[in-house]
Amino acid sequence: MSDRTPSTGDRAGTDHTEQADHVDRPALAAAAAEVPDLAPWLARRATVRQFDTDAEIPDDEVRAMVDAGRKAPTSGTAQMYSFVWIRDSDRRERIHELCSRGTVQVEEASHFLLVCIDIRRIRLLLEHRDREFRMTPAMGLLEGSIDASLAAMGVMLAAESRGYGVCPIGNILNNLTEVAATADLPAGVLPIFGLCLGVPRHGEATENAPRVPLDTVLHEGGYRDATEAQLDACYDAMNEMYGDSVYGDDRREWQETLERYWGPNGFMNRREGELLDALRQQGFFEARGIDEPADADTEPDADRHAGGAA
Ligand SMILES: Cc1cc2nc3c(=O)[nH]c(=O)nc-3n(C[C@H](O)[C@H](O)[C@H](O)COP(=O)(O)O)c2cc1C
Numbered sequence: 001m002s003d004r005t006p007s008t009g010d011r012a013g014t015d016h017t018e019q020a021d022h023v024d025r026p027a028l029a030a031a032a033a034e035v036p037d038l039a040p041w042l043a044r045r046a047t048v049r050q051f052d053t054d055a056e057i058p059d060d061e062v063r064a065m066v067d068a069g070r071k072a073p074t075s076g077t078a079q080m081y082s083f084v085w086i087r088d089s090d091r092r093e094r095i096h097e098l099c100s101r102g103t104v105q106v107e108e109a110s111h112f113l114l115v116c117i118d119i120r121r122i123r124l125l126l127e128h129r130d131r132e133f134r135m136t137p138a139m140g141l142l143e144g145s146i147d148a149s150l151a152a153m154g155v156m157l158a159a160e161s162r163g164y165g166v167c168p169i170g171n172i173l174n175n176l177t178e179v180a181a182t183a184d185l186p187a188g189v190l191p192i193f194g195l196c197l198g199v200p201r202h203g204e205a206t207e208n209a210p211r212v213p214l215d216t217v218l219h220e221g222g223y224r225d226a227t228e229a230q231l232d233a234c235y236d237a238m239n240e241m242y243g244d245s246v247y248g249d250d251r252r253e254w255q256e257t258l259e260r261y262w263g264p265n266g267f268m269n270r271r272e273g274e275l276l277d278a279l280r281q282q283g284f285f286e287a288r289g290i291d292e293p294a295d296a297d298t299e300p301d302a303d304r305h306a307g308g309a310a
Helices: 016-021 028-033 059-069 089-099 120-128 137-161 170-182 228-239 254-262 272-281
Strands: 081-086 111-118 165-169 189-198
Touching (some): 081 089, 081 137, 081 189, 089 111, 089 170, 111 120, 111 137, 137 189
Antiparallel strands (some): 081 111, 111 189
16 A cells, blocks of 8 residues: 555566466466467466565556456446545455455555446436436346446456456455445445455465366357256366365365355355345435335435435
């Protein structure tokens, strides 16, 4: 953060002659090879969770990377997203606390941004031309998530292609209402994940997590359920990430990971109530022009909604 030494501006100290050695900074290989086809490089990209706390990405670089993200496709040209760059270290510390699960990178990365759905700017734009705004919450959530995620992917690719490390932070969903309040987000703006951008720490192996096989995600000619053999192949592929890999824990298997996320008591499901509260708090239900859902038990905070719906 502000008291850190700026990087030398050489794209995180990239030495293009050492590409084979950059197992901890796989994205550097792209610049080294100047590969016009991104596919082989994408196959090597990896999330970075250990950052060099003495190195900083210059602010202009962050702006340039977000600028690159703006070129993402966007439904109906609406661009329903904003990046909120958290610059204050107290706020970052608080957001880290709210993530409630050891994501130290929120504080250790050079920069931290909240990737947000932004339906507020649509309302302001329409009202600026004396037009009426109306948005149903599920469509706002879906379209905004798509726009924000595509733009964020552009930012991530721009960062990784410059040799920087990136970690999305979904753990903000653990306390989404508080995260939105901590960042002072007005009605119509909902964070969906955080984005850590920083200089990867050397010497920390960053392993590329496996993926399920191509034939289970690409349905040629029509959707088919995976066969038993294909399901086994998914487990064979994904279990590679345990054992002696950087993910550690050779006692775990992928079904346990999936269950922790999406079993009946999985933490994704436990976040549902918090998400609904956050949607309500951030004015997404009001934006459709009708009242709260029938089962709403939380009143929106009147002060934070002084500007009206979204
Ligand atoms: C929406 C989203 C949220 C994520 N949240 C976190 C997080 O809170 N903490 C973390 O360490 N990694 C997080 N990740 C990174 C994933 O764990 C990572 O992408 C996945 O394990 C695959 O690894 P790879 O990107 O290195 O291939 C998140 C990724 C996405 C897309």
